[in-house]
Amino acid sequence: MTSSNILTTHGDDDKNKQMEHDGTAVIQQQVANDMNDDTREPDQAYLRAPKRLRWFRGTLFQMFLFGLLSFSGPAMSDAIDNLGGGGLATPYTANAANSANYATACAMTLFGGPLINKMGIKWSCIIAATFFPIQGASYYVNSKYGTQWFVIFVGAIGGFFGGLLYVAESTAMLSYPQPHQRGKYIGIWVSMRNSGQLLGGAISLGVNVKTAGVGAVSITTYLIFIVLECLGLPGALLLSPTSKVRQTDGRPVPLAAPQSWKIETKLLLKHIVHKRTLLMFFPAFYSFFYGGVYTTYLSLHFSVRARALSSFLYPLVTIMLCTAFGRLIDNKRWSQKTRAWIGFAFWAVPQAAVFIWTAILYAQFEKHNLKGIDYTNNTADWFRCYLPYLIIQSTGYACQLYLYWLLGCFSSDVKSSARTGGLFRCFETAGQAISHGINSRTSDKRVPLYINIGIYCLMVPTLTMLIRMVPSNPQTYDDVTEEKAVEAVNETQETMAVEARGL
Template sequence: MASPQVLERTPSSLDDEKLHTSGSVSPEPFEDRKYSVFRSPFVQVNIVGACAFLSPGLWNSMNTLGAGGGQSPFLANAANSIVFGLMVLTCLLGSSITDRIGYRWALCLGAVGYAPYAGGLVLNKNSGASWLVYLGSVTCGLSAGLFWSVEGAIALGYPEPEKRGFYLAVWLAWRNAGQILGGAITLGLNAQGSGVGSISSVTYYVFIALQAVAPVVAILLSNPHQVTRKSRQPLQMTNHIGFFAEMREMGRLLARSEVLWLVPVSFMAQYTSPYINSWFSLYFTVRARALGAFVNACFGVLINFALGAFLDSNRLSKKIRARISFCFIMACLGGVWIWATVLQLEFIDDPPKLDWSDGTRFGRGLAMYLLFYSTYYAIQNQLYWSLSQLARHPTELLRLSSFLRGMESAGSAVGYGISAAKQLLFTVPLGINFGLWGVAFSTALMTIWRIGTSINYGVKK
């Protein structure tokens, strides 16, 4: 926790740009530094977005096809449980590692593990061997946790605070664009057949080639002290206090009540997707899954820009924006689980293989899938924006991002672990989803309801 002197003069929100002038950096704007378009927040966030497009974006594309694009979801679910289990550790260590090696190399190192994972899936498809799936899961888990923690901090910390919603949408749009491209490629290569099974090997080869480019793109990133805003305000997002001191600060952050109240909703944000991906894999044909992955990514771009515009709007107060957006998203998610329960009970008695030629039944299933992912994208955007309001200093943005991604990774690890059990009825994870939704909704309100108010989590302004 910051010193008492900092707490007395520092609000919990970073809207006050004076926060960027604390510490060892000169409080005067960098008037003598020439503004660089390349080092501007716009270009830098787009570099991070391009890396997100090539790495987690294409990874997500495979998983939104169901089971990593495979015929059976169980091997991919077991592998993903390993991925996210390791990511819990690397996400929570993300701030310490990044403080040591810098944002550029942290992003580069975080991007190297995705291609081996895709290589394992195609090897399993062609030969039945599973060793590279598990090895790729380890490399992906160790690197992706670092990528997840640093990308969010850049998207939150590099732009001006009043533009944060827009830049979050830009970053997430890049990530969704990976799914759009992946879905388009998969749809083009698999559209002729209406059968079930795995996507073609050529699809995987394209994914591997694109993911291998991501570390090269990451080298273009500028570290925070190199970024130039038009306002000439310097960024102080690193403090180089050492590994153990950084871990102590991370521990103090995680002990704050406003952060702890967000643990269930952060866990839930990723826990629910394994069920939907497995459900999609088992009940839809390959080309129907490709179509669904493509359309849902397009929806995600539109939803995130709409939500970003709302969160940046000055027509309503910050506290009203926070409450309306969060409650609306969670109410929609509750409706998704009611709809999913109705369909799941129907499919247990009569398991379908839905294709786009199946009319109304296909439309009902696809609509539920699309509505789920619409809320999935929106809740991630909402959580990042909400966490940015809790930071008492710019250096906390990386810690908060690492916290969020660590909790999301834990949710995914548990969700994929449960979904990997072949004998488990799908009504079991559905019931857990309902219970977790209720807990997450009620606890998160304890934090959401105080954003934009006169009391900043125990520190009166």
């Protein structure tokens, strides 16, 4: 080899090493920027823009739009479900449909993080919103023609669309608000979702107020719900792409660099086995498990108009409770960890009392064969039997608000939040699927209650360990994001090495 060839080879090696070093440094700097909110400079063009545009791109308006989506989609579904068994004469078809829905949603949300990262939050919501009216239509068809298979079929395929919405809104809840506004903004979302149920409950009560006996609700109820479910699509179309969303100080939402499907899959697998994810399983699984247990309880033991009143009353209480709760956990007088403990006690203690109360009531139901409980015939019995339902439903939403807030304490970029939110909703919908599944049979209804109590007992110690990991003050560093940094650097090094060998 000549001296000139030797010099050329060494020069190429030096050049390749420099390229590799520079590329790695760029990625490392990008990841450092993603981990540190302080490096995200306020968008001066946004701050100089007209007030209407700032409002349109701001996180607060985005939260209102997510609230509208929840209002017209999940809230209307919940309003139907809160009639007790979907308003049908018996709860078993509705429970089977809900079980199928949450089972497919569980499968969808498991891989929801990578899907949302590729499709984007806005388009995921648009796709999900197109399906909203079909679910209400399935209950209408069943009520009018007795077509039970259609309710179950729509429930099953609806899980895929609902799963997209679950992960999209979870991602936004975890990453859009600033730390000191998280409780407030999530509270807005929860309140708007319950305002949908409140409106649905008012409609149900107005249509069914004269029906004192047991049985199905008026078929007109479903037609009104279908109209309201059509509002979701316009709301989804108004959402801003995540890259254009701005926080109150003008900073963009923290975004990480796009990843390949291979890297997204690897990061998802790392997320699944992460300690925090494993600790999150039982709290998420538990959070809405009560749904199947207590809607069946309502359907079997209360009159039609008492169920209609419930669908109006409990969202009203929930809105007030969650609004106050959101402000409580945003209170800066206490450290973040102290607020985590206070928030936990806020909903966990009343729910423990409700389980004991309900177990006593079930023994009385069995002894006296109580059915068709109505608020006009025996107000004392109605209040005594309905109050535990009201408490579990309202504190159930406080529980979910709290879990979103808690996961947001380990804040990171949007893509990491998508994986966290997807797995959270995966665990949550798994609990809902099993809850409605075991309540779709005519067995002793005390058994699902005892299972619910057992899951509560498993939830408490795991959530306690998760709370102990909460930093005393808000932070943006996330060790799962650090894993992404390592993966990104390794991927870049491998790519540059291949390109260098080809020079």
